[in-house]
Amino acid sequence: MARRTRGRKVDGILLVDKPTGKTSNAVLQQVKRIYFAQKAGHTGALDPLATGMLPICLGDATKFSQYLLESDKRYQVCAKLGQRTTTSDADGEVVETREVNVTIAQIEQALERFKGVIEQVPSIYSALKYQGKPLYWYAREGIDVPRKSRPITVYSIDIINFEDDLLKLDIHCSKGTYIRTIVDDLGELLGCGAHVAQLHRSHVGDYPSDQVISLQRLEALLEQATEQEIVPAELLDPLLLKMDSAVSCLPTIDVSEELGLLLMQGRAVELDNVAKGALLRLYVGDERRFIGIGMVNEDGLLAPKRLIALDA
16 A cells, blocks of 8 residues: 655745754754645754754755755854864863954954865864764764865855954855854964854845744744634745745746656757756746756757656
């Protein structure tokens, strides 16, 4: 007997304002329960200490979560100077305390070292894998493992405020950037040590920060639907962003119903004026229904790469 799928089919992206103290997976599971969704996934974990924008993909939107993982991010971080911790953030144990005797000018000069394309060694408490296990597993076991540096890009890093050994920064960076590693490295460069006291992610890609919603608000809407004896989807689903917003960075192409059907059947189609290797958002018919993304292959044909159902 086939296993019955639990939940309803709901597709879209929700911008959740992650609270401090919760893991990203705990937030994901709570959203999945509230929406009674069959499938859900998040797009880049935030540490339990961190707050801010956490895009949750529901249903077929999970097919495009990778493109949000690869998008730029913006953070506001409060760094505590004078203390270094085991995890480079406030959740760790203080392992070293030093006197703080630095000026704004010295901080600005040090920050120049972090701008542009730089090499960064990931934190031992990161989720990157080594021999099949995340680095934080080795850290908790007290096992030291090699970590390779990786290129990242810091587009901007600006001082918001510096008072009472607390340094607040605004950082716009590429995927894979570890803010606590930047803070730890900055503390060492300044000679006083530092760790992340607070961290907030304000932007993921081009998503607007004013569209994030708290878990409390979602729970309140669910309760409101129960009180009004209406289907929760009536209040919850209007909060979802469209699936194609996850790939808004890609150029678009419109295809006919006929070509759209061929693409949905897994066949490559011939189009004019498309560059080899190009990734494209695909829209079908006069109504411009989004069906996924395609790639132009070596033969110059547009081939399906990641598609959703035509009636989605």
